[in-house]
Amino acid sequence: MISASCPSCSAPVAFKHASALATICPSCESTVVRSGADVKSLGKVAKFARDLSPLQVGASGAVGKRRFEVIGAIRKGRPGVRWTEWFLSFSDGGVGWLAEANAMWELYDKPPVPAPGAAMADPDDKITVGDETWIVREREVARVLAAEGSLPFPVVGGEEGEYVDLWAPAEGLVGTLDAADDPPMLWRGQPVELADLKLEGVRAFEGWSDSVLVSRQGPEITGTRALRCPNCSGAITLRAPGAAQKIVCQYCSSELGIEDKGDASQAILIREAEKRLWKPPLELGAKAALEGVPWQVIGAMERSVTAYGQEYPWVEHLLFNPYRGYRYLVVADGHWSLVKPMPLPPKGARVDSMTIRHGGEKFQHFQAGSARVKKVVGEFTWEVSQGDVASTDDYVAPPKMLSVERTAEETAWSEGVYLPAEQVWAAFGTKANAQPGGSPKGVAPHQPNPYGALAFTRAMVQGGVLFAAGLALLMLSNLVTANQRVAEATWSVDPVLSEQVMLTQEFTLPESKRRNLRLLVGSTVTSSEGIVHAALLNLDTGEAYLIDDKGSQNYSSTLRDVSPGRYVARLELARPAGSTAITGRQVGLKVIRDPGSPMLVWIPLGFAPLSLLFYFFGRSAFETKRWANSDHAPES
């Protein structure tokens, strides 16, 4: 670190890295430049306004095993867009940048490489650097808005410079370069999450905390600013100062711009009220935790697509957490999704993609549409207006959904995950509105099929249990039933007689609590040759039991509660008159006492495979409902 005195105000200034050629005086905001042992002032830059970025000069973190300290920052912007470039000094002597825009972060921690020709490239142009293919995202002019701490080059407030932003989706890389450099030097970086950088010394915000990012001890910063609507004078709370670009008054629905002056903000009337107040399902300012992370609703808009003359609306709530950035909490037909903007498009995604592989999953195209903004309220980080239109495509791999929105200016990808309504109700429900968004209707595009892997396992277990129980019943049946053969006989059929009667030997049924009988009749006579009637006669009481042949030559029948006593079983073979002689035919009969009922065993056993049938039927029916709402519904 090199120390010096500010040439303007004599306050001590520090250059915190050997490559830091400039530093911003903390007392007078002058840019102090060093050249050898000499220092000079280049004039003032604006004071670094306090937005709700959690990062600050002096914070530290790590990329893998490389520790870093944030030693400087430049805030830049162009109309409608602002971002901050944080200058990092690594413990191994290297330097890097952490770029912050709309609470999305890109880390540039490797030395830049020459990229000849890149400075002249236009948006969507492809350039090759080494073996990497880069696509130009934008080529714009940025203005320096503010600066703080040590920087590798001098900056002057209001200074403008052309830059080129690129990305290499196939490699998962982002890139940026200063068009004025000769030769152009490409900084190659990657999107990162603050929570992955082991940050310490981040800013402490009133009403917010984070389990991963460690705040430095000190006074908490008020995270909100009070505004007055210039149209209706309503008191508006700005919940994402520094990031919000537009706000729609919740009292008169006027569209307001936001002008930041230092640490204060002022609302500017863009479009007067149209007197169409709208209350989204979740109230502005509502705060609750989803999946362990607290979020606050700062804005909402209703959008819709129209297909086949039918309008399909949904509501997107913009959620904000100063440590975690922005999310969208979307509700359509009572189905909720938590949606995260993606820093890079999925690898290999094209305009006409029908499937996309992302994160190890295959997403299938579900629906394309033209989404129009119908209603807006609250604040947004972009200049949203009623009537804004974007073409959309949704891809699903339940419970996830990838969405892309395309306008003339940009293409934005996002990844959503389905949230059970009960989870949102538990988080955001109030006494007045316990079930915001209402009960889910129909099947959502990315709603998890309830007949998933878990249900399959459950069906298998159920089937197994029922099968085992059926076997247990079979064993029980064998244990408790006598299954005793009390009579059996076989007769040869006379070749010519038209009627032949056969009797078993007399047999006795004893007194018993279980008084069931089964008669089994078998014959080799065909149905056209003759019919076999069976009967059981009680010789003591004269009761005759007549057995239904059930239209078959081989049949059995069960008799319940047959009285004890002496019996004979009788078979009668009846043949049509004048029929031709038959030879080698036999008929037989068995009488079984207390046989049990096979039906009572087979019915439960039959339920075992039904478990799987129910599973497959349910799964298929659910998917049919899902895809019936898509662009790829099966033709009926």
Place this chain on the structure above:
Amino acid sequence: MGHLNFHAILGVGVLIVCGALISVGWVPHEAVSEQVSQTVRDNPASFRSSYVYYTGWRTPTTGSGGGYSSGK
């Protein structure tokens, strides 16, 4: 999911009912009865059912057709 739960409950119910029926020795009753005279009891071969369906030749049918009371 509702189908599975319904099916599980139904399956357990069927198990209980079938187990109980097996335990008490229940079987379906698949016969019709009539009273015969002492003469027939002395000579069972002479028995002829008063139900036409249960005696003599009839044209084959594919089902169980006729029913217990047919031709009485």
